[in-house]
Amino acid sequence: MAHLSNSLSWLLLVVSPLSAQMIVQPAGKSVPQAKTREELDAFGTVMDSGSPQAIATAAKRFRDLFPKSEFYEYACVAQMQAAMDLLDTRLAEQTASTVLNLNPNNPEALLVLAEISLTGFTSETIVDAAQVERASEHARAALDRLRALSLPPLSEPHTWLRTKRSMLARGHLALAQVATLQGRWGTAEHELQTAIDLTPSSKAYLLLAQVYKQTNREEQAQVAAKEAGLFASAAVAH
């Protein structure tokens, strides 16, 4: 899962825009306050870390040192995303559960749990129906929470909207994967089109090509596969 580019994206939605490392008040909430400058600096180290490994280490250190911090949930999310980048799904799942204990409405943790549940399934593998159902529940819950999120005051609207669109797309993509595994091709196609409308990606186009193939639409499958290739090369070039 190519999570690197999305690292810390959820923080952008709620304490946006951290791309410019500016914390603005999330709608209806207050900005987390550090009790000491050391605490703020330790959180800053998480934000400033470049690689997933460095983020994971800094986030763990932060959690160990400042378990009562108002930034604790944010550090957990950073650690969870880093774990996904490092393909450590066990740690990611564990951290996602911690995040959801702190905040059951955290959409990034819900999305990660949906994505973890779907990891490793292909249309050819034997499907664990209960696991797929869990993925579907998490993705739906994430989409519900995301849809309700509104632009925090003073945040940069374009960056915020781009992040929200990208996360909504991940939710729809997860639902498309669920539908594909259950052979519900119409639903899968609809979810994929929605995901592509929100934020086109090679993964969504690839899955769409698969749906077209399964429903005997060879020509459309080829077009979708070509789009997938274009997005994959663009991502590599980027």
Next chain:
Amino acid sequence: MARAQSLDKPYSALPESALASGGNCTSFQFIPESERTIPQLVRSASWRELETVGHQLVKACPDSAIGYHWIGVSYLRRGRSFAAIRALEDSLRRQQDAGAHLLLAEAFYELGQKQFFWEEIDAAKSMTPQESGIYYLAGLFCFQTEQANEKAAEWFRKALDRNPKHLLARCYLALCLEAMQQYKEAESTLLEAVGSASQMSADTITPLQILVSLELEMNQPLDALNYAKRAAQITPHSEKVQLALGKAAWATHDQTTALAAFKAAGDLDPESPEPHYLLSRVYAARGQDQLAQQEITIFKRLRQLYHGSFE
């Protein structure tokens, strides 16, 4: 629709102060050179190059504050608030400097950290009580982070007492006064900033935009339209300026100008919901119901993305 209350990046600090003191660096090689290059880099917003110069200064004078100071400025201007705090605290460990305290305050402002922000404001104020930037930044924090209009207005007035040409302090003071429904005072505050109708400086854009909405609020649509037209002449390719022009034109029943301006605003920022809502009203007034419906549909979709559930 909520009124945008963020006008600009709050560049507030005294970037030259560390340079003037030389930051106690005694390197004969670097100080004369940096005295020449640093102001140029700051003026041209060449922040990466400034970081390089900062690192060179740290290497030449590791015990001096000056290199850390400019590294801090470079990070802060590139949005790297946490790294800026580290560098500026390194600078202050080597030499106390009001500019560094104010820059630190700015970094804490960006991160919304109340306690540390006020600590730095107090430190800067005790060192240079006449510096208007300190009062401006304090006002900005009260206005934006604490939504304390009255307190913010006091700070902005203090900033203007020390520097009557502080344009952003004037604009924010007007916004505070508007929020406190002191419209006449807000208007006169802004009129001082925009000058005569022939003045077409880019600096006047912000006060002109605030004036447009203020005049509309004061039910003076013709004045609003005049200011909006002037703003559109200066900056025609701004979504906000076009939106303001459309609203002022709409208030004077000039449908043609309103339609063109709302269309332009929508083209300039296709993801902004507001132009589509306003376009739908103009189309509806012209009896173009199908177009009005199309715009409402776009508005609802975008509104939902930005603001959650529409209903």
